[in-house]
Amino acid sequence: MYGKRSREREGERMAEIHYRNCNLCEAICGIEIKHENGKVLSIAGDKQDPFSRGHICPKAVALKDIYEDENRLKLPVRRTTNGWEALSWEEAFDEVSGKIKAIQTRYGRNAVGIYQGNPSVHNLGTLLTSRGLLKSLKTQNNFSATSVDQLPHHFASWAMFGHPFLIPIPDIDRTDYFLILGANPLASNGSLMTAPDVARRIESVKQRGKVVVIDPRKTETAGKASEHFFIKPSSDIFLLLAVVHTLFVENLVNLERLADFTDGVGILRDIAKDFAPEKAENLTGIPASEIKRLAIEFGTANAAVCYGRMGVSIQKFGGLCHWLINSINILTGNFDRSGGAMFTLPAFDLLQTAKGENLYHRWQSRVRNLPEFMGELPVVALAEEILTEGPGQIKALVTSCGNPVLSTPNGGQLDKALESLEFMVSIDIYINETTRHADLILPPATGLETSNYDVIFNSFAVRNVAKYSAPLFAKAENAKYDWEIFQELINRLSGKDEPLKPVPPEARLDLGLQFGHYRLSIEELNKNPHGVDLGALTPSLPDRLLTENKRIDLAPVSLVKDLARLKSETIETGEFPFVLIGRRHLRDCNSWLHNSERLVKGKNRCTLMIHPSDAENLGFENRQNVRVSSRVGMIEIPCEITENIGRGVVSIPHGYGHGREGVKLDTAKNYAGASINDLTDDRVIDELTGNAAFSNVKVRLEVV
Numbered sequence: 001m002y003g004k005r006s007r008e009r010e011g012e013r014m015a016e017i018h019y020r021n022c023n024l025c026e027a028i029c030g031i032e033i034k035h036e037n038g039k040v041l042s043i044a045g046d047k048q049d050p051f052s053r054g055h056i057c058p059k060a061v062a063l064k065d066i067y068e069d070e071n072r073l074k075l076p077v078r079r080t081t082n083g084w085e086a087l088s089w090e091e092a093f094d095e096v097s098g099k100i101k102a103i104q105t106r107y108g109r110n111a112v113g114i115y116q117g118n119p120s121v122h123n124l125g126t127l128l129t130s131r132g133l134l135k136s137l138k139t140q141n142n143f144s145a146t147s148v149d150q151l152p153h154h155f156a157s158w159a160m161f162g163h164p165f166l167i168p169i170p171d172i173d174r175t176d177y178f179l180i181l182g183a184n185p186l187a188s189n190g191s192l193m194t195a196p197d198v199a200r201r202i203e204s205v206k207q208r209g210k211v212v213v214i215d216p217r218k219t220e221t222a223g224k225a226s227e228h229f230f231i232k233p234s235s236d237i238f239l240l241l242a243v244v245h246t247l248f249v250e251n252l253v254n255l256e257r258l259a260d261f262t263d264g265v266g267i268l269r270d271i272a273k274d275f276a277p278e279k280a281e282n283l284t285g286i287p288a289s290e291i292k293r294l295a296i297e298f299g300t301a302n303a304a305v306c307y308g309r310m311g312v313s314i315q316k317f318g319g320l321c322h323w324l325i326n327s328i329n330i331l332t333g334n335f336d337r338s339g340g341a342m343f344t345l346p347a348f349d350l351l352q353t354a355k356g357e358n359l360y361h362r363w364q365s366r367v368r369n370l371p372e373f374m375g376e377l378p379v380v381a382l383a384e385e386i387l388t389e390g391p392g393q394i395k396a397l398v399t400s401c402g403n404p405v406l407s408t409p410n411g412g413q414l415d416k417a418l419e420s421l422e423f424m425v426s427i428d429i430y431i432n433e434t435t436r437h438a439d440l441i442l443p444p445a446t447g448l449e450t451s452n453y454d455v456i457f458n459s460f461a462v463r464n465v466a467k468y469s470a471p472l473f474a475k476a477e478n479a480k481y482d483w484e485i486f487q488e489l490i491n492r493l494s495g496k497d498e499p500l501k502p503v504p505p506e507a508r509l510d511l512g513l514q515f516g517h518y519r520l521s522i523e524e525l526n527k528n529p530h531g532v533d534l535g536a537l538t539p540s541l542p543d544r545l546l547t548e549n550k551r552i553d554l555a556p557v558s559l560v561k562d563l564a565r566l567k568s569e570t571i572e573t574g575e576f577p578f579v580l581i582g583r584r585h586l587r588d589c590n591s592w593l594h595n596s597e598r599l600v601k602g603k604n605r606c607t608l609m610i611h612p613s614d615a616e617n618l619g620f621e622n623r624q625n626v627r628v629s630s631r632v633g634m635i636e637i638p639c640e641i642t643e644n645i646g647r648g649v650v651s652i653p654h655g656y657g658h659g660r661e662g663v664k665l666d667t668a669k670n671y672a673g674a675s676i677n678d679l680t681d682d683r684v685i686d687e688l689t690g691n692a693a694f695s696n697v698k699v700r701l702e703v704v
């Protein structure tokens with residue numbers, strides 16, 4: 001007995017503990033990793049992290065799985081007719097830069113395109129160095145996951161507050177009335193609202209007041225809310241206009257302190273006159289009396305905040321929706337005050353030296369004339385820019401941290417387009433649906449092998465917080481960090497005689513922290529391995545505004561003009577009678593965690609949710625395979641009959657479809673599923689911002 005205990009104690013003593021943040025999603029939970037001799041023994045929530053207070057979700061343990069994954073690449077590989085072969089970094093860098101230079105010399109700068117995916121913002125090295133690569137490529141064909149996600153948020157922020165990164169964050173911990181549109185934080189853990197343990201935070205709002213969810217599906221969050229309203233997909237703009245209408249009619253408009261530096265209230269009042277709740281009833285499916293009640297409750301609450309996320313971004317009127325969500329918070333005096341929508345003041349502040357400037361439509365895509373925004377073109381244009389011949393055609397593509405074949409609309413078309421490229425290089429850790437097309441893959445060290453500071457998510461957090469963690473494990477022998485890869489490519493592309501030595505992101509971070517609002521440093525943060533709490537969000541306006549006149553614009557011309565598109569909005573059925581929406585599950589992370597057995601095992605999540613009455617009409621049995629088709633493609637998928645989805649709406653999660661040839665994800669292949677983005681349509685977009693309008697895609701359903 002004694003002997004066993006002492007061995008355990010011995011074992012405990014040998015195990016070391018490392019603290020860092022999980023970087024898999026936006027919640028940035030503090031984790032405590034027990035490890036021994038280069039092996040992870042356990043991953044648990046860090047109870048001493050002042051922000052996450054011990055919370056984690058099941059995905060955190062996947063950090064161990066990624067670290068140990070046999071399929072993860074650590075050294076460069078080249079695709080040959082006999083399969084993938086290893087090559088040295090030097091050879092790889094020379095080949096990549098040589099091919100890119102040759103293609104740009106032959107066809108022009110824009111012949112090389114680039115796509116950056118979601119983990120770019122979760123990686124310190126990529127975040128702080130990939131811009132350098134963009135600069136040396138000097139291409140206008142710059143794409144990212146932003147335009148299948150939050151681009152309309154950025155657009156509204158830029159138009160109203162002067163900068164795309166001045167994104168108002170719901171002060172969830174102090175609000176009494178939380179109105180949520182198109183977000184499911186109980187599955188997604190909060191987005192553009194970094195709020196670890198969001199379920200507990202939402203529960204506290206409910207104790208104090210009310211949580212109302214507007215969603216075409218009764219989601220996990222809706223299930224916990226005080227009230228949920230099913231809404232017809234993509235009709236939120238009419239609901240929001242009706243809320244603004246009611247606020248004016250009921251005399252609930254009071255900007256308080258903000259009135260001194262806000263323009264356009266009168267224009268907004270005039271616009272809203274035409275949009276009474278009665279007009280919204282049919283279009284949204286929410287009774288006019290309920291819309292009125294919601295608006296009055298919101299306008300009279302002590303502290304209220306309206307928060308809209310993915311679901312309102314990925315629709316035809318995404319830009320308009322985010323404009324009105326901000327406006328509702330401003331009109332009711334719930335902006336830049338506790339319990340409302342507020343700006344953060346992060347320790348590493350991306351906006352510290354930012355200036356307001358025109359960031360819209362400085363160029364356009366070649367084939368469809370879609371507008372540039374923030375230096376990017378909408379990714380819905382990527383495939384056609386590769387496939388359409390003529391001057392300026394994309395002949396080579398660089399991807400980094402992205403899997404656009406599974407994550408962008410009409411992924412099937414992009415899949416084919418990638419095959420036609422003259423050259424493709426991917427900076428990625430897996431051979432997946434996208435990178436299988438690459439000629440070379442340059443894999444960076446990742447996750448536990450890197451240092452971590454959440455530059456982006458600290459900027460979007462519901463409290464001002466900061467945490468730095470050094471790498472837990474050394475990178476594999478001969479492996480390279482992402483910033484080393486970027487710098488090597490930059491050096492070779494710029495062709496300078498004296499190449500620049502890579503600047504580690506830690507050096508850039510340290511500088512930013514030292515000159516930041518709190519005069520912190522990595523040294524200081526190292527003394528606080530659980531992170532530091534820099535306090536609740538504080539009012540910061542008008543100082544923080546970046547508009548030229550330092551005033552909020554409630555009626556930006558671009559957005560007001562865009563209202564004209566609403567006139568053509570009709571409810572049509574026809575060939576494709578169902579509306580297709582997406583969904584997220586707690587154990588998924590977009591397309592790339594399906595190689596972790598413990599996250600994918602169990603009941604198949606890649607199903608088509610359908611309402612019982614629709615299923616009955618179509619003769620569908622639960623879990624039966626059904627055929628779903630749209631203008632662009634067709635998939636087969638088991639259906640899941642549930643009352644939790646509105647009639648006429650069906651839902652499929654994104655990020656599946658791993659059955660394609662050549663994918664080297666041994667576990668994911670066993671849970672392949674089908675890709676929703678083989679159905680979504682690259683032509684269905686928010687014409688103002690160019691963002692994909694996933695929630696406007698129509699489908700037909702049949703028994704297989």
Ligand SMILES: Nc1nc2c(c(=O)[nH]1)N[C@H]1C(S)=C(S)[C@@H](COP(=O)(O)OP(=O)(O)OC[C@H]3O[C@@H](n4cnc5c(=O)[nH]c(N)nc54)[C@H](O)[C@@H]3O)O[C@H]1N2
Nearest residue numbers: 117118149401402403404407427428446582590591592654
């Ligand atoms: N229908 C539909 N489609 C959607 C959505 C939806 O709701 N519905 N959501 C959209 C949203 S919000 C997003 S953000 C996009 C995501 O779209 P993407 O960003 O294109 O896709 P991910 O699945 O996040 O792919 C991440 C890639 O990064 C790689 N990776 C992981 N870690 C690292 C690293 O440290 N370094 C490098 N170099 N690579 C790494 C992975 O291997 C994987 O290839 O999907 C979008 N697509």
Ligand SMILES: Nc1nc2c(c(=O)[nH]1)N[C@H]1C(S)=C(S)[C@@H](COP(=O)(O)OP(=O)(O)OC[C@H]3O[C@@H](n4cnc5c(=O)[nH]c(N)nc54)[C@H](O)[C@@H]3O)O[C@H]1N2
Nearest residue numbers: 182183184188191233234309310311585586588589590695
């Ligand atoms: N577990 C997990 N967490 C994640 C991710 C993941 O893949 N898995 N991805 C991360 C990423 S990249 C992001 S961007 C965030 C996204 O975080 P969220 O924005 O919370 O994303 P979703 O969970 O997709 O929730 C979007 C909701 O919008 C609803 N919706 C769809 N169409 C409409 C509509 O027309 N109107 C309204 N009102 N609602 C609509 C959907 O039913 C869904 O419930 O999550 C992040 N966190």
Ligand code: SF4
Nearest residue numbers: 022025028029057060
């Ligand atoms: S909620 Fe997000 S950050 Fe927290 S443990 Fe899960 S994946 Fe990691």
Ligand SMILES: [Mo]
Nearest residue numbers: 118145149150
């Ligand atoms: Mo996203």
